[in-house]
Amino acid sequence: MIRRAVRFLDERLGTAPLLKKTLQYVFPDHWTFMLGEIALYAFVVLVATGIYLALFFEPSLAHVTYQGDYAPLRGHEMTKAFQSTLDLSFETKGGLLLRQTHHWAANVFVAAIVLHLLRILYTGASRKPRDLNVWIGTTLLALAVFEGYAGYSLPDDLLSGMGLAIGYSVLLSLPVVGAWLAVLVWGGQFPGKEVFEPRLFITHVFVIPIVMATLIAIHLAIIVRQKHTQFPGPGRTERNVVGSTLWPSYALRSTSLLLAVAGVLLLLGGLVQINPIWLYGPYHTYSATNGAQPDWYIGWLIGALRLMPPLEIHVFGYTLVPNPFFGGALFPLLVFGLLYSWPAIERRITGDHARHELLDRPRDVPWRTATISAFFSWVAVVFLAGSQDQVALHFHFSYVGLVWFFRVASVVVPLVVFFVTRRVAAELKETELHPLRLDR
């Protein structure tokens, strides 16, 4: 049977050598290598559940009066987009399960990418020849965040609308071209013409997923070409790669990971409520709710918008640069710009242009570990500032005080983190203590 299949393919495509190479492809074993895989498998779950959702969702801003199963909203004016999301949740068998699984998968997807990125940066896997893949991966992260935003903006619930209003304002705030672009995308002034919803829909279900799938394919092809990095160890050199072969053990373990990711996401989707749009209600430009929290990966942008002092650039009573530009556009551009240029920055600092296949442990290069920690702590402080209204509410701190606290923290914390991390890494390197087990 197997022989027949192998021969069938080989006679027609000459695949036997390729198949042999594939089955014996070597994967170095380390748990951190699974983070990227988790992201990949979350993407698979997103595509699968997304196709299902697209069969039921209607991307239309046409007005209807709700008459469906969810009693509290019966008789309310809403758009078809909102109504079809309600119907999908309440009247389609298994619809809510897949909608919630999709939403959870988006959250896990971005989280896995960020952790994967941290692994790459902390272990020096970003050095030549993998700087190429750092750029592709960073692009994928940006696309994933945008894709998530586009996704939760679709149902036209109150949270969607508030998010879109802010997105519109950020686009509008871009110097020179902002107003044109915003009017172009929305087909007019916010909340825009009917065409906006189908545009958002096609962007979310077609354009970005296609681009992402292509980039993921290139990302993986580059890995196959360059082969994985590996941690140093007996028999491991810059010139070889040591690990499990694909067949049989690794294939089974990786399949297991795919199934586990799908299983956990389905359990979350079934048992833990997420984005209950019927509680938010339909969006109107004239309504807003307090304490609205978007998906976590938008938090750093909210935080930046909130922390930004009321700075605007005016000339002769005319606005040049409105405030949302700084927190909503400049800040993410800065963060992503630094990520893109990190391989070049590191080469600049170390003067090291060699090809690297062996990974460093984070402690091995204290300055790098400290720099990356400082950078991410900076983003993390701004991220935390995105939830300062919740903090103010639950811990009874003054909101104004918190704003000032976070403004100061966004400068001080990265500095402290830098020096502390550098010290700790150097110490660990010297003593060879294990940071968690505290033995040798």
Place this chain on the structure above:
Amino acid sequence: MKRWLIAALVLLLGKLRPPRALPPGRPVREPDRRAENLTFLLLLCAMAAAAAFIAFYFANPDTQFLGATLGLAFVLLAAACLVAGKRVVPQIEGVKERPELEHPFEQDEVVAVIAEGGEGVSRKRFFLLAGGGAAGLMGAALLTPALSCGPEANRVLSRSPWNRGRLLVTELDEPIVAAGIVVGELVTAFPSGADKEDIASPVIVVRVRPDELDLPDDRRGWAPEGLIGYSKICTHAGCAVSEYRYPSYGPTAPGPAVVCPCHYSTFSVTEGGKRIFGPAGRALPQLPLAINGDGQLVADGDFSGRPGPGWWGVRK
């Protein structure tokens, strides 16, 4: 992806038959019976969970039941694969040489080949410049159609449904009786006959004591009886300014203000919508109000500034 598919295919086919005997001379690997039994057990449980999902789908399609059963089926299958991968099948370690990526010699050759193609061509620089220029202008030409909404933008963004005498109505299109608004209350109103979703439509109307008012000089008479109206759309990033803080205590309390829940820009109600906290860069535009013969609220003109988020060129 392809090699994964092939691997999955081979995996699937491989499961159907017992493995062939190893060639003689190699030590025979003892099967791990316990791990095999555990894998079987997990596969059986996964089957049961999947069957339960189907049953629930027909009998009681509750999201919790569906999610728990299907999720469990996946997790059990994952566990089966994990045990099989770690204990049932042999662990084979491989060592591979890495490919040499650099080809210094070929690099030179490529450069030479490219140079060869330019042999005997004069004025190369000129061609490069002209070619680049053509490509650049071509790009600009392709982008130009996008400008068709360009000159429009300022006009589109500056439209307003408000004018002198326009009646204020509630969400249900009922006129608003001035005397019905009490101090401390916040009313959302719209221009009668206009699209309520338009960013320039919604306004908030509150009543303050006339002696509290501290409006700019050119807005005298904009707030009859202390009834004062502002655009409801935040000048920061377009959220609805939906919270109202009216102090009913002591003289040291901050004055009445409206707050936007998105990034907490706070605008003073008595001082013409001045921003007193938060990231907004412009004041909340004020709508001049008047009371008509029937005691209903009407607009007495357009806003004091453009409502909603700002853009390059909007008047402050």
